[in-house]
Amino acid sequence: MNHVLKREEPGWYHRLGDYFRKQFGQPVYKIPLDAGFSCPNRDGTIGTGGCRYCHNPSFSPFSREDQPPALSEQLQKGKKKKPALYLAYFQSYTNTYASLHKLKELYDQALAVPEVIGLSIATRPDCLSPAILDLLEDYANRCHLWVEFGLQSAHDKTLKRINRGHSVSDFVRAVTLTHERGIRICAHVIIGLPGETAAMYAETVDLINKNGIEGIKFHHLQVVRNSPLAEDYTAGDVPVFVSLARYLPHLCDCLELLNPSTVVHRLASQATNAALLIAPHWPESPGQIAATVTGELIKRGTHQGSRFNG
Ligand code: SF4
Numbered sequence: 001m002n003h004v005l006k007r008e009e010p011g012w013y014h015r016l017g018d019y020f021r022k023q024f025g026q027p028v029y030k031i032p033l034d035a036g037f038s039c040p041n042r043d044g045t046i047g048t049g050g051c052r053y054c055h056n057p058s059f060s061p062f063s064r065e066d067q068p069p070a071l072s073e074q075l076q077k078g079k080k081k082k083p084a085l086y087l088a089y090f091q092s093y094t095n096t097y098a099s100l101h102k103l104k105e106l107y108d109q110a111l112a113v114p115e116v117i118g119l120s121i122a123t124r125p126d127c128l129s130p131a132i133l134d135l136l137e138d139y140a141n142r143c144h145l146w147v148e149f150g151l152q153s154a155h156d157k158t159l160k161r162i163n164r165g166h167s168v169s170d171f172v173r174a175v176t177l178t179h180e181r182g183i184r185i186c187a188h189v190i191i192g193l194p195g196e197t198a199a200m201y202a203e204t205v206d207l208i209n210k211n212g213i214e215g216i217k218f219h220h221l222q223v224v225r226n227s228p229l230a231e232d233y234t235a236g237d238v239p240v241f242v243s244l245a246r247y248l249p250h251l252c253d254c255l256e257l258l259n260p261s262t263v264v265h266r267l268a269s270q271a272t273n274a275a276l277l278i279a280p281h282w283p284e285s286p287g288q289i290a291a292t293v294t295g296e297l298i299k300r301g302t303h304q305g306s307r308f309n310g
Pocket residue numbers: 039040041042049050051054055056092093094124150164
């Protein structure tokens with residue numbers, strides 16, 4: 001049965017901006033941060049070399065090869081000129097990969113900024129001890145908290161191919177434990193990973209739906225310099241969506257299958273350092289991408305959740 005779009009829903013998909021306006025009565029912006037963490041999939045704890053597509057400085061404005069600027073400076077620089085509210089977005093690397101003392105110190109530093117009303121903490125699904133969950137639950141009780149897990153694909157063979165270093169069941173376990181603490185989750189997925197098909201993208205959305213995940217970030221596969229994927233791309237092993245028009249049908253199919261209440265945090269990848277992007281190069285801005293997606297859904301006569309089987 002088709003989901004009927006409610007009158008108060010202002011768009012064809014559940015945009016993060018609308019969600020924030022509803023929750024806080026005004027826009028809330030994320031300030032992306034590099035808090036100096038590392039990653040267990042790079043330092044040998046879980047793996048070495050990292051995920052094949054990853055080179056953090058390509059997508060994180062404050063990320064770096066050496067030392068990032070002080071957190072206070074990043075928070076200050078990330079603010080808009082007009083008065084606004086913010087979430088401190090711990091984005092780069094694995095943001096629960098440190099001692100409890102260090103995590104608390106960094107999260108508290110961000111929340112000490114008066115306009116920062118919450119945290120968004122990006123991490124791996126295999127980087128959550130009971131003590132870290134206790135800590136996150138405490139923050140969930142006193143601020144607006146999202147935990148962002150990289151999933152990328154609901155297929156173990158793909159996760160292995162891209163060297164994620166965790167399985168789909170690790171992700172599901174982390175989601176269950178995090179939900180038990182009353183914490184909302186945003187899952188990151190990539191459309192266009194090597195070897196994947198449209199049916200596989202649909203299965204990834206199905207996993208998100210089945211696990212009651214509150215938010216999703218869609219990315220199209222990007223090949224960036226200094227990533228292992230760049231070597232595969234040069235060898236001709238990695239097809240990419242050469243234009244937004246090629247990506248659009250897959251994204252809209254995923255949106256139609258997605259639970260209508262899931263908040264869409266992102267529609268496509270955004271390389272913040274264009275010099276590091278090898279492919280694909282799309283001319284559209286994020287705003288133009290959003291307008292194109294809405295236009296396509298209108299043309300189809302569908303919307304987020306129109307084919308959701310909940
Ligand atoms: S994508 Fe995340 S988990 Fe993978 S190597 Fe990069 S920082 Fe580590």
